[in-house]
Amino acid sequence: MKVCGKDIKVHGRLIRIASPELDSYEALDDPQAVVDHLRESGVRVDLFTFIQAVPETAPKYAYTMEWDNLAVLPVSTFDHWWNQQIRSYPRNRARQAGKRGVTLREVPFDAALVQGIWEVYNESPVRQGKPNVHYGKDLQTVRREEATFLDRSIFIGAFLGEQLIGFVKLVTDADRTQANLMNIVAMIKHRDKAPTNALIAESVRSCAQRGIRYLLYQNFTYGSKKPDSLTNFKEVNGFARIDLPRYYIPLTLMGRAALRLRLHHSLVDQLPESMGARMRELRSAWYNRRLQSETEAF
Numbered sequence: 133m134k135v136c137g138k139d140i141k142v143h144g145r146l147i148r149i150a151s152p153e154l155d156s157y158e159a160l161d162d163p164q165a166v167v168d169h170l171r172e173s174g175v176r177v178d179l180f181t182f183i184q185a186v187p188e189t190a191p192k193y194a195y196t197m198e199w200d201n202l203a204v205l206p207v208s209t210f211d212h213w214w215n216q217q218i219r220s221y222p223r224n225r226a227r228q229a230g231k232r233g234v235t236l237r238e239v240p241f242d243a244a245l246v247q248g249i250w251e252v253y254n255e256s257p258v259r260q261g262k263p264n265v266h267y268g269k270d271l272q273t274v275r276r277e278e279a280t281f282l283d284r285s286i287f288i289g290a291f292l293g294e295q296l297i298g299f300v301k302l303v304t305d306a307d308r309t310q311a312n313l314m315n316i317v318a319m320i321k322h323r324d325k326a327p328t329n330a331l332i333a334e335s336v337r338s339c340a341q342r343g344i345r346y347l348l349y350q351n352f353t354y355g356s357k358k359p360d361s362l363t364n365f366k367e368v369n370g371f372a373r374i375d376l377p378r379y380y381i382p383l384t385l386m387g388r389a390a391l392r393l394r395l396h397h398s399l400v401d402q403l404p405e406s407m408g409a410r411m412r413e414l415r416s417a418w419y420n421r422r423l424q425s426e427t428e429a430f
Contacts, residue, residue: 135169136162142177147390150177154281156202156348157312158305159185163193167381178387179396184377186310186346191377196391200378203352203371210340214333217370222329229290229330234297234322236334239289241282246275248289248296255319260362266317278315286311288334290318290327298327300335302347310346311339332369347371355397 133140138160139153150170152160160166160182170177183200184192191197207213214223229236239245253266253274266274281303290298298318302311313335318327339347349366352373353359359367380396382388390396 133173133175135173136165138166140166140170142175144178147386147395148176148178149396150180152182154303154305155181156183156185156350157303157310159188163195163379163381167383171383176384178382178384179390180381180383181396182379184379185305186348186374186376189374189376193377193379195379195381197377197379199375201352201373201375203349203366204374205336205347205349205369205371207336207339207345207347210333210337213336213340213370219368222332222369225326225329226333229326232325233292234325234327234330235291236330237289237291238338239287239299241279241285241287245287245289245296245299246271246278249278249299249317250274252296252298252317252319255321259320281314284308285314286338288331288338290331290334292322292325297322297325298331300331302335302338304344308342308344310348311335311344312348313350316349328365329369336370 133142140150141153142148142150152158152166163180163182166182167180170180183202186202186204205213205217250269250271253264253269257264257267269277278301284304284306286300286302286304288300288302289296299315300313301315303314304311316328316331316335318331335347338344349371352366352371353363380391382391
């Protein structure tokens with residue numbers, strides 16, 4: 133739904149939680165106006181949440197607040213990032229991509245890009261031990277989903293010859309102060325060619341050329357989950373954890389109760405980390421076994 137010129141998404145059945153579609157991508161200039169319009173919209177929303185935008189880390193509002201975090205890379209020049217902000221390992225990996233024939237370039241959003249993204253998405257039904265949510269989507273669905281925010285999107289492709297083996301979709305805020313890695317995906321079978329490292333490097337280059345000051349890579353850590361391989365990947369590539377206020381505004385009695393009982397967080401996020409880690413291991417083993425069985429049957 134559109135509220136005060138902002139796209140607002142609403143999810144949940146029992147507890148209806150609304151947030152900006154570009155939450156963490158750009159500042160919400162007048163949150164109270166959004167809250168007032170949601171109350172008058174006729175759509176049931178129990179709780180509205182938004183995160184304060186980088187680089188303002190001190191709380192600005194009197195709403196109920198919890199600390200959230202983002203992975204943030206300050207950008208000045210590409211050379212500064214390459215020589216001062218990252219370690220030798222990601223530099224070597226990015227160089228390795230070039231040595232193994234991977235080329236990087238910004239690409240327009242067209243039929244060729246959609247076809248390439250579709251092939252990347254449909255390489256495997258499982259990624260990182262979880263079901264690949266994009267696996268099995270048809271071309272029309274991929275086109276529709278990737279066509280969001282085209283007026284502020286930058287697409288970068290990693291190519292092996294003419295084949296797209298990975299891509300980045302960067303989405304900027306309105307004044308192009310920051311860009312967020314909305315999508316960064318590469319083919320598993322070409323992991324030895326380090327396309328993801330090369331895509332990060334090209335993303336930094338694109339931001340530096342445009343004067344974009346911050347590159348964001350979603351959360352640095354998630355809930356109670358301890359730092360993992362993805363966290364390490366972000367860190368060695370120069371991203372750092374920035375803690376930011378996340379605000380919650382209840383709009384109904386259900387919303388107030390949910391906030392008081394912490395029902396606005398998923399059950400997994402509230403489990404002890406040792407139990408959550410064990411559940412993730414079991415989930416990964418289950419999906420990998422299922423994938424192997426399906427492959428053998430085929």
